[in-house]
Amino acid sequence: MEASKLSDNKIKKIGVFTSGGDSPGMNAAIRAVVRAAKHYDLEIIGFLNGYDGLVQNEYKVLNTRTVAHILQQGGTFLKSARSKAFRSAEGRQKAFENLKALKVDALIAIGGDGTLTGLRVFQQEFGIPGIGIPGTIDNDLYGTDSTLGFDTAVNTVVDCIDKIRDTANSHDRLFFIEVMGRDSGFIALNSAVASGAFAVMLPETDISLESLISLLHRNRIKGKQSSIVIVAEGNINGNASEIAKALEEKHPDYACRVTILGHLQRGGKPNYFDRLLAAKFGVKAVEALIEGNTNCMVGIQKNEMILVPIEKAIKVHPDIDRELLRISSILSE
Numbered sequence: 001m002e003a004s005k006l007s008d009n010k011i012k013k014i015g016v017f018t019s020g021g022d023s024p025g026m027n028a029a030i031r032a033v034v035r036a037a038k039h040y041d042l043e044i045i046g047f048l049n050g051y052d053g054l055v056q057n058e059y060k061v062l063n064t065r066t067v068a069h070i071l072q073q074g075g076t077f078l079k080s081a082r083s084k085a086f087r088s089a090e091g092r093q094k095a096f097e098n099l100k101a102l103k104v105d106a107l108i109a110i111g112g113d114g115t116l117t118g119l120r121v122f123q124q125e126f127g128i129p130g131i132g133i134p135g136t137i138d139n140d141l142y143g144t145d146s147t148l149g150f151d152t153a154v155n156t157v158v159d160c161i162d163k164i165r166d167t168a169n170s171h172d173r174l175f176f177i178e179v180m181g182r183d184s185g186f187i188a189l190n191s192a193v194a195s196g197a198f199a200v201m202l203p204e205t206d207i208s209l210e211s212l213i214s215l216l217h218r219n220r221i222k223g224k225q226s227s228i229v230i231v232a233e234g235n236i237n238g239n240a241s242e243i244a245k246a247l248e249e250k251h252p253d254y255a256c257r258v259t260i261l262g263h264l265q266r267g268g269k270p271n272y273f274d275r276l277l278a279a280k281f282g283v284k285a286v287e288a289l290i291e292g293n294t295n296c297m298v299g300i301q302k303n304e305m306i307l308v309p310i311e312k313a314i315k316v317h318p319d320i321d322r323e324l325l326r327i328s329s330i331l332s333e
């Protein structure tokens with residue numbers, strides 16, 4: 001960073017926290033934030049349990065020692081929550097008083113859209129500079145090619161699908177595997193292509209039961225005995241259990257099974273990609289604050305670090321990769 005920007009810096013103490021659903025790489029991001037802050041001689045404290053920690057004044061003083069050996073661990077050692085208290089004006093006022101008393105000049109929030117929304121509201125109400133780090137397995141924030149934890153989560157899902165495929169093949173069964181992603185289909189689409197799934201049902205596309213049935217029939221004629229269908233939890237035509245039930249009602253001859261992968265997708269060690277992303281996001285977030293930025297999310301686009309206004313990051317719904325969708329339909333024919 002340029003020396004002039006550093007000498008203009010007014011920030012002396014940063015508060016960092018993780019909020020919302022955890023994602024692999026959050027610990028690595030906290031570590032990167034702490035080490036970058038120390039590099040620039042800033043003090044840093046970590047609030048516990050997301051925004052609840054700000055409201056309840058629960059925090060830990062952080063230094064390079066307190067974040068030793070956490071880089072490779074899943075989850076978040078600062079804990080995470082979706083805070084009810086922070087949604088009220090009184091809660092946010094309390095949080096502001098606590099930050100003032102602690103002389104915290106700026107915040108770095110690691111989390112998804114709810115976390116960034118909270119940061120934006122707080123910044124607008126009290127003017128405390130804030131930078132967001134996109135930490136969610138859903139990859140549903142606009143302006144970054146990848147959110148922290150998404151890559152690891154997709155790897156976890158692919159590993160699970162491979163295992164399910166073994167048993168699906170042994171028993172000639174049709175499996176519906178439901179994956180997370182809230183109202184986005186990134187995990188579903190990427191894992192479907194990477195595991196060679198027969199079909200993928202997403203919030204962004206509209207595959208009806210009828211068209212799924214005709215695809216299945218066609219495959220049966222071709223001699224395919226077992227199949228995997230990936231269903232995003234936000235699929236517009238129903239979740240995995242609903243689709244499987246509707247299919248069995250019409251065609252009891254299909255031996256259907258449903259697996260809901262659930263929260264195992266959020267756990268586990270961050271992979272190499274997410275560790276690197278955490279390092280880049282953490283340093284960028286601290287430097288962005290020192291350079292006088294606020295109300296932005298750090299992002300990565302074509303391997304370049306950028307800042308995206310939080311408003312844009314949360315309000316624009318990123319679209320799935322349409323080219324990958326086309327590839328998926330060609331490969332599953």
Ligand code: F6P
Binds near residue numbers: 021137138181182266
């Ligand atoms: O946003 C991450 C996520 O795992 C979503 O994919 C999922 O819909 C949701 O969180 C589950 O939330 P909870 O942990 O509160 O059940």
